[in-house]
Amino acid sequence: xxxxxxxxxxxxxxxxxxxxxxxxxxxxxxxxxxxxxxxxxxxxxxxxxxxxxxxxxxxxxxxxxxxxxxxxxxxxxxxxxxxxxxxxxxxxxxxxxxxxxxxxxxxxxxxxxxxxxxxxxxxxxxxxxxxxxxxxxxxxxxxxxxxxxxxxxxxxxxxxxxxxxxxxxxxxxxxxxxxxxxxxxxxxxxxxxxxxxxxxxxxxxxxxxxxxxxxxxxxxxxxxxxxxxxxxxxxxxxxx
Amino acid sequence: xxxxxxxxxxxxxxxxxxxxxxxxxxxxxxxxxxxxxxxxxxxxxxxxxxxxxxxxxxxxxxxxxxxxxxxxxxxxxxxxxxxxxxxxxxxxxxxxxxxxxxxxxxxxxxxxxxxxxxxx
Numbered sequence: 001x002x003x004x005x006x007x008x009x010x011x012x013x014x015x016x017x018x019x020x021x022x023x024x025x026x027x028x029x030x031x032x033x034x035x036x037x038x039x040x041x042x043x044x045x046x047x048x049x050x051x052x053x054x055x056x057x058x059x060x061x062x063x064x065x066x067x068x069x070x071x072x073x074x075x076x077x078x079x080x081x082x083x084x085x086x087x088x089x090x091x092x093x094x095x096x097x098x099x100x101x102x103x104x105x106x107x108x109x110x111x112x113x114x115x116x117x118x119x120x121x122x123x124x125x126x127x128x129x130x131x132x133x134x135x136x137x138x139x140x141x142x143x144x145x146x147x148x149x150x151x152x153x154x155x156x157x158x159x160x161x162x163x164x165x166x167x168x169x170x171x172x173x174x175x176x177x178x179x180x181x182x183x184x185x186x187x188x189x190x191x192x193x194x195x196x197x198x199x200x201x202x203x204x205x206x207x208x209x210x211x212x213x214x215x216x217x218x219x220x221x222x223x224x225x226x227x228x229x230x231x232x233x234x235x236x237x238x239x240x
Numbered sequence: 241x242x243x244x245x246x247x248x249x250x251x252x253x254x255x256x257x258x259x260x261x262x263x264x265x266x267x268x269x270x271x272x273x274x275x276x277x278x279x280x281x282x283x284x285x286x287x288x289x290x291x292x293x294x295x296x297x298x299x300x301x302x303x304x305x306x307x308x309x310x311x312x313x314x315x316x317x318x319x320x321x322x323x324x325x326x327x328x329x330x331x332x333x334x335x336x337x338x339x340x341x342x343x344x345x346x347x348x349x350x351x352x353x354x355x356x357x358x359x360x
């Protein structure tokens with residue numbers, strides 16, 4: 001007898017992504033069907049002021065619409081709370097701007113379904129993946145990778161990647177406490193310090209198809225400072 | 241010593257303190273200020289009032305603490321109180337932000353439930 005197939009959901013936090021959200025959802029659904037999974041997609045509209053919400057209403061997915069903008073991490077956490085309550089076994093996170101390759105969701109799921117990881121991160125910089133990005137951004141990412149590596153004593157190649165998948169054990173950790181803004185690097189610290197197995201797999205990321213990054217260049221330094229502080233605190237908080 | 245604090249300043253500071261106290265009282269009455277935040281202001285104002293009446297008080301306290309220039313003691317105390325209160329306000333703002341985000345999440349979940357539930 002085959003065990004019941006795992007219940008997998010994809011959470012897409014979206015803030016002003018009306019240009020790309022249709023394609024992103026369509027591609028996610030296509031790739032899930034390709035993997036033989038029932039396509040369950042949850043779009044969290046983080047108080048968008050453009051047509052994101054009405055665009056999502058016409059799509060075959062669940063819409064969680066926030067009354068106002070509460071930050072990417074907090075919007076993602078809403079997706080966690082929803083999927084946890086619906087007894088999902090695995091949750092995949094995909095950005096709404098189209099830079100995450102839906103066809104590589106299978107690669108993210110593999111270590112989870114094999115039971116060799118609790119959290120899987122799609123890395124642009126591992127293996128033969130790759131992505132063009134500005135000089136400043138590359139420096140920032142290198143810095144965060146180094147900081148992550150130092151704090152956790154392990155190699156992290158893409159700590160800002162939001163293309164992730166996690167099992168129910170990791171999901172449960174995020175229900176009460178989850179960084180509410182720019183959550184990616186801090187979440188890695190959180191997961192690792194809670195002794196979850198965090199694994200990176202190589203993926204190829206696309207150029208953004210619309211909208212803007214949640215991090216503007218002018219805010220880059222502030223972002224780095226804030227994230228550094230948050231990561232240090234995350235380490236201290238879990239210091240046993 | 242009669243010249244410790246000039247009379248004019250004394251009258252001015254008494255009027256000022258009483259006026260401030262009335263303002264705080266009025267805000268509490270009209271429910272525009274929670275008692276939690278009013279207490280520090282009431283305490284500070286009463287403190288100022290006491291110093292306004294007790295003219296040699298500031299000099300005595302300053303001498304006791306070894307502060308050479310008595311008025312600077314007031315600045316020190318005021319700066320200290322203001323800084324503490326600002327930290328307190330940041331803590332309050334953080335708590336409210338946290339609750340706000342949680343409420344927004346609940347609203348989104350309820351909106352979804354409403355949409356999914358069969359229309360009565």
